[in-house]
Amino acid sequence: MNKYEPVIGLEVHAQLLTETKAFCGCSNKFGDQPNTNVCPICLGHPGSLPKINKKMVEFAVMMGLATNCKINFKSSFARKNYFYPDLPKGWQTSQFDEPICSNGFLEITADNNLRTIRINRIHMEEDAGKLIHDETGFSLVDLNRCGTPLIEIVSEPDLQSPHEAFQYLSKLKQILLYLNISDCNMEEGSLRCDANVSVRLTGDKSLGVKTELKNMNSFKNVEKAIQKEIERQIDIIEEGGKIIQQTLLWDADKEEIKIMRTKEEAHDYRYFPEPDLLPVIIDDVWKNELMSKMPELPDVRRKKFSNLYKLPEYDCEILTSTKELADYFESAAKHSDDFKSISNWVMVEVLKFINENNLSVNQFRLSPINLGKLINLINDKTISNKIAKDIFAELIERNIDPLIIIKEKGLTQINDSKFIEEIIDRVIKSNQEQVKQYLAGKDKVLGFFVGQIMKESKGKANPQSVNELLINKLSLMKN
Numbered sequence: 001m002n003k004y005e006p007v008i009g010l011e012v013h014a015q016l017l018t019e020t021k022a023f024c025g026c027s028n029k030f031g032d033q034p035n036t037n038v039c040p041i042c043l044g045h046p047g048s049l050p051k052i053n054k055k056m057v058e059f060a061v062m063m064g065l066a067t068n069c070k071i072n073f074k075s076s077f078a079r080k081n082y083f084y085p086d087l088p089k090g091w092q093t094s095q096f097d098e099p100i101c102s103n104g105f106l107e108i109t110a111d112n113n114l115r116t117i118r119i120n121r122i123h124m125e126e127d128a129g130k131l132i133h134d135e136t137g138f139s140l141v142d143l144n145r146c147g148t149p150l151i152e153i154v155s156e157p158d159l160q161s162p163h164e165a166f167q168y169l170s171k172l173k174q175i176l177l178y179l180n181i182s183d184c185n186m187e188e189g190s191l192r193c194d195a196n197v198s199v200r201l202t203g204d205k206s207l208g209v210k211t212e213l214k215n216m217n218s219f220k221n222v223e224k225a226i227q228k229e230i231e232r233q234i235d236i237i238e239e240g241g242k243i244i245q246q247t248l249l250w251d252a253d254k255e256e257i258k259i260m261r262t263k264e265e266a267h268d269y270r271y272f273p274e275p276d277l278l279p280v281i282i283d284d285v286w287k288n289e290l291m292s293k294m295p296e297l298p299d300v301r302r303k304k305f306s307n308l309y310k311l312p313e314y315d316c317e318i319l320t321s322t323k324e325l326a327d328y329f330e331s332a333a334k335h336s337d338d339f340k341s342i343s344n345w346v347m348v349e350v351l352k353f354i355n356e357n358n359l360s361v362n363q364f365r366l367s368p369i370n371l372g373k374l375i376n377l378i379n380d381k382t383i384s385n386k387i388a389k390d391i392f393a394e395l396i397e398r399n400i401d402p403l404i405i406i407k408e409k410g411l412t413q414i415n416d417s418k419f420i421e422e423i424i425d426r427v428i429k430s431n432q433e434q435v436k437q438y439l440a441g442k443d444k445v446l447g448f449f450v451g452q453i454m455k456e457s458k459g460k461a462n463p464q465s466v467n468e469l470l471i472n473k474l475s476l477m478k479n
Contacts (some may be wrong), residue, residue, distance in 0.1 A: 004199045004237075006230045007207060012172055013150050015190035016059045021147035023050030023093060023124040023277075028149070030188055034132075034142035042126075042147035044089030049276050049471065056149040057100070057280055059181040061290050063151055064101030066175050066297055067119050071282050075100040075123075085128035086141050094125035094152075096271040100280060100359035107299070108167040111237050117168050118156035125150050130189075145189075157196065157207065162226040169193060169219050174298050178323045186217050193222055197229045199237070206234075214260065216250050218395065225250040228257055271388040287451040301326050309339040318347050324361035325351075328368050335372025338379055345371060349392055366392070367397045372403045382406065386459050387418035420453075420461050424470055427452045438474055446470070 010109045018028050024041035040048040064071050078096040106121035127148035132140045153172060159165050173191065176182040184191040190327075193216055198208035213229055216222045243434045247260045273366055296304070298320050305316040305326075350371070354364055374395065378388050383406060391405050398405070427449055428435055438445045442476070453466050 003202060003235050004230075005202045005204075006011070006160060006162075006226070007157045007200060007210075008165055008199045008226060009157035009196040009210075010151040010153075010155045010159065010160075010165060010168065011194040011196070012155075012169065013127075013192045013194075013348055014055055014063075014153070014172075014176055014184065014429075016151065017057070017183060018053055018054060018055045018147040018149050020396045022053050022056050022124070022149035024147055025038065025165060026147065030190070032144060034144060037144045038146065040327065043143060050093065052280065053149055053263070056124055057282075058290055059149075059179070060100045060122060060151050061282060061287065062179050062181060062294060063176070064104065064122050065287075065291060065294060066179060067101075067104040067106055067122070067153070067172075069101035069119060069122060071101055071287055072099065073283070074098065074281055076279040077124075078271045079274050080125075081270045082268075084128065085139070085144070086131050088129070088143065088146065088193030092126060092128060093277070095123035098279070099123035100282070106168065106171055108164065108171050110161070110164045110167045113147070115158075115160075115164065117158045117164075120154045120156050122151055123154050125456075134241060147261070157165060157198075157210075162230070164222040165226055165239055166196065166219050166223045169222060170404060171298075173219075174321070178295055178297055180323075186219075195222060195226050196231075197226055199230055205249045209245055211243065211245065212247045213257070214247060214249055215251065215252075221250060221252050224255060225257065232257060238363075295323060305329075309333065309343075311339060311343055315343045315347065318351075319343060322361065328361050328364075331368035332372045332375075335369050336375045336379075338375055341375045341378070342372065345375065345392075349389070365396045365397070367399055370395055370402060377402055377406070384408050384459060384461075384463055385456070390459075417465060420457070420465055420469055421473075423453050423456050423461065424449075424466070424473055427456065428473065435474070439477060446474075449474075 010058045020026060020041055020355070021028050021037075024039050026039050026042055027036065027037045039057065041050055042323065061071055063069075075095060076098040077093055079091040080094045081091045083090055099121040101122035102120065103121070106117050108115050108117060127145050127150050130139055132142060134140060141442040155168065159168060173184045176184050176191075182190060183209065185190070195213040195216070196210045196212060198210040200206065200208045211229060213225050216225050229248065236243060244262070246262055249258045249260045250256075251258055275405070279445075302316045303319040305311050305319060311319070318325075319329045329342060329346050329351070332346070333339055336342055350361075350364065350366075353359075353362060374388055377383050378385055382403075383391070388402075392401050394405055395402060429447070431452065434445050434448055438449075449470055450463070450466055453470065454461060454463070
């Protein structure tokens, strides 16, 4: 493998979260009855005229801004001609020589190296329908997806390993979700990836013959398929063969690559300008308006969490993994200035409950305000950390001020030294064998005493006071 190096470029299609389709008013909803969200425009009836969905254009510009692209003042649509049962018009309305965004980049971290991956272009287009192959051998067509608005994000061949491809896709998905312009559900086909793969001798600057990999329904499958294709190409070259430019399919069940067809070139599609749609003009006023609506993106938020909240890099990565989680943390941080404790509770307790119950952050009932209040009650010694975890479970159900639960159940932490000393004395008197062990140098017995004291105080005794007073008592017995 060291003799060769892979060269990888990715073409990522993202379905956009618009209410209607790209060029007509049909619903863009997934999962409706087949062939119900259709009209003469998306069915390609003669004489029907398309109209551009403004939201599609705005979403494309936002993705371009988020990936450091140049937003082109003028872009235009073209007809990409091919014949397939799920494309009733006989062409796909896409963009060719005048895309809406170009010359961008994304930064990724792979194997502890910061890498800049150039983005050639982002263009708008419509999706085709969907073929359904049933068990009787017949193929059925559902045209509901025809006309669904897409953006295609085309990278330069800058990726150098399957792992880098995985990291790049993860970063793209994260940005799409932060912008709320795609749900990125690969199982439903709203995020799809094709990979262009070639290999060359290590250090060589010329590009080898590339193949295109399709039908990869998860980022892990993208990584596996690319690795398999790299190995396949190296084997062919080592055996004296030549790589043929082909389109290949990935069989995830068998983890095999299958040949689909000889790869098409741009001229095979006979692109020509779409005569029924005017060019799209993005002036500075519109672009600035969209810039003002952009949320803080993951990279910006990570730096902010590090600089403003003084959180470790690991915490920043986890907390900014989704916009919803980052928002939750920041809302809690408005009600408690113990940012590290908030981070710990969100990463451990909140995420544990969410993951175990298959919920989104937005479905989590405990408000960030009440989480912040709970942490403040720990810090001012109203309750212990153990009691806080018991209250946390109830707060998830009731989402009320934690102080109400503390008063209802009498859970206020005991800080009275005299009261704690009385419990310590009783525990020591009842466990003379353990006292002898401690005095003989077995310090681990200390944990036994703490446990007994907390049990007798029903978890209300201040743990710090318990430890200090207990050690003092036992030390006096040593002397």
